[in-house]
Amino acid sequence: MKKMLALLLITFLLNSAFAVVIKAPAVSLTDMGYVGVPINIQINVTKGDGHVFMDTMPLTELDMQGSARIAAKVAGEITGKDMNKYNTYIIVRSDVPVVGGPSAGATMTIGIICELMNWSLNKHVMMTGTINPDGSIGPVGGILEKIEAAKKANCTIMLIPKGQRFIDVDGNKVDAVEFGKKLGIKVIEVGSIYEAIPYFTNKKIVMKEYPENYIVEEKYQKIMKQLSEDVLKIANKKYENLSKELDNSYFGYEYQKMLLSELTASKTLLEKANQEYIDNKYYSATCSAFNALIKLETIEHTLKYLTGEEDVKTYLLDVQNEINYDKEVVYSKNLTVDNFEEILAGRVRISEAEELLDNAWKSYYLGHYDEAIKYGSFAKLRGESAVWWVSLYENNKSETINESKLKSLAQQYLDNAETISTYVETLYPNLVTGELENDLESAKKAYKQEDYLLAIAKSIDTCVKAEIPLVMFGDIEYLKKYSRNKINLAENLGITPISALGYYEYANSLEDNISKIMYYKYSSYYAQMDIDVIKELNKDNKESIDSEINIITNGNEKIVSANEETVTTKENNNGIAVIISAIVGGLIGFVGGYIARRASA
Numbered sequence: 313m314k315k316m317l318a319l320l321l322i323t324f325l326l327n328s329a330f331a332v333v334i335k336a337p338a339v340s341l342t343d344m345g346y347v348g349v350p351i352n353i354q355i356n357v358t359k360g361d362g363h364v365f366m367d368t369m370p371l372t373e374l375d376m377q378g379s380a381r382i383a384a385k386v387a388g389e390i391t392g393k394d395m396n397k398y399n400t401y402i403i404v405r406s407d408v409p410v411v412g413g414p415s416a417g418a419t420m421t422i423g424i425i426c427e428l429m430n431w432s433l434n435k436h437v438m439m440t441g442t443i444n445p446d447g448s449i450g451p452v453g454g455i456l457e458k459i460e461a462a463k464k465a466n467c468t469i470m471l472i473p474k475g476q477r478f479i480d481v482d483g484n485k486v487d488a489v490e491f492g493k494k495l496g497i498k499v500i501e502v503g504s505i506y507e508a509i510p511y512f513t514n515k516k517i518v519m520k521e522y523p524e525n526y527i528v529e530e531k532y533q534k535i536m537k538q539l540s541e542d543v544l545k546i547a548n549k550k551y552e553n554l555s556k557e558l559d560n561s562y563f564g565y566e567y568q569k570m571l572l573s574e575l576t577a578s579k580t581l582l583e584k585a586n587q588e589y590i591d592n593k594y595y596s597a598t599c600s601a602f603n604a605l606i607k608l609e610t611i612e613h614t615l616k617y618l619t620g621e622e623d624v625k626t627y628l629l630d631v632q633n634e635i636n637y638d639k640e641v642v643y644s645k646n647l648t649v650d651n652f653e654e655i656l657a658g659r660v661r662i663s664e665a666e667e668l669l670d671n672a673w674k675s676y677y678l679g680h681y682d683e684a685i686k687y688g689s690f691a692k693l694r695g696e697s698a699v700w701w702v703s704l705y706e707n708n709k710s711e712t713i714n715e716s717k718l719k720s721l722a723q724q725y726l727d728n729a730e731t732i733s734t735y736v737e738t739l740y741p742n743l744v745t746g747e748l749e750n751d752l753e754s755a756k757k758a759y760k761q762e763d764y765l766l767a768i769a770k771s772i773d774t775c776v777k778a779e780i781p782l783v784m785f786g787d788i789e790y791l792k793k794y795s796r797n798k799i800n801l802a803e804n805l806g807i808t809p810i811s812a813l814g815y816y817e818y819a820n821s822l823e824d825n826i827s828k829i830m831y832y833k834y835s836s837y838y839a840q841m842d843i844d845v846i847k848e849l850n851k852d853n854k855e856s857i858d859s860e861i862n863i864i865t866n867g868n869e870k871i872v873s874a875n876e877e878t879v880t881t882k883e884n885n886n887g888i889a890v891i892i893s894a895i896v897g898g899l900i901g902f903v904g905g906y907i908a909r910r911a912s913a
Contacts, residue, residue, distance in 0.1 A: 515864065528807070658702035
């Protein structure tokens, strides 16, 4: 029996030999209040099919499991690895129960990166911070207690989320840097995993910077310029006609005041759109002109309702027929490598038009006719905009692609949306809205209907809206740079990322930080979608799209293919571990059988 136990111990040690072990700070509730404690996290990455397995003792809350999945995704993106080809095993051990678990997200990401790259860790560094899907590090609680945990773990450097240096304790501000100095610990703020990696590894990963593709940029400008001209022309003409009609009409003080207010607001939007057009901000000009059109359409049909020229029900039925026609146009377009962006934009807008029309009918049956007209006007124009988008690219020579090729990609986006929404719900249960749940349900519905492009788009909607609470106080410049890098990569693959460029341009034009963050997120997600779609369609071809990263060690820069260098070393190690484990397992089986036979004899 002693031999059996010895061999089992050897097996355990061999399986752990190729794992990364990293320490993280946590907070435990004791009779004396909250105290900082270090926890051990062991990470193994092997060949697999994209699963993330977690074993915690004592049991932790669901938010740590959500953090683990996000951590694996981010680690794969930063290192350029396809995590669908790996399984990640995370073992968390603590001597005492800890409160929550999302603050270990950034630490787990570092551990997975080091496991993927076969890098050793500086054991004297510790970090706290949640992990966001874009690689930024989010805020946590218990900063001071966690600095104390770093002291207990004999660490000399403690990384904390950017913006959390000054902690509010009973109404007083405590400087975490000065607090750390008293304990002999250097406290440093970091805003992203990219900033944290050098402290743990003495290496720096820099995403390969691609220059803007000016040919693609010019193509985008040409497309959007024509669209903005068309929308501006329609909106300006409608404004002139309605201005004259309102000057010669009167419908009572309240209605007159409301209609004139809406007309003034539409004029302001048109002036903004015209200026944006002059400034070559064509997507922004299109958005401003479109918003003016919604107001003008509402005014036009409110006037018809007030004069008795048109009843609300007839108007909504007309809108329904127009949307049905627009939908036929959109879904009649052949899907190609060159137009999937425009087709996706059209399908999204048709989906939105149908949802808006549903709201219009609800308002109508509740007797809220003004509101019904507003929703109906928005729905009508949203349907028309879908046709505008699918008409942007009319090259019929491009090869048609089978949308079923995007099924697995749609499933990945749907899984990612569910992971992120669940993760955010555990962190901020009171912030999850019905709109977010509706987007996720819409994504699932589209997937079941085999509308995989729409499923991807609705999944992106879910992710962006879910992530706002995670990054609303984050570094906007980081998000802007992250988005621009994604766009540049897409452009250098020969893609014209119309949606990503449009959202990026629009974000730059906004002053409200939350809105800027949201549209930078949309921009980066759509650029990544373009890249993913091209990869998915080309994965059976001999020419594949390889990711590259820049690794800097002691000032020396090295560009590495994600499919080379440490992956080979890592997989060799995994192979060795498997072979040795098999041998040891065989020995255990032999010894176990021998002992069993002796026992039965």
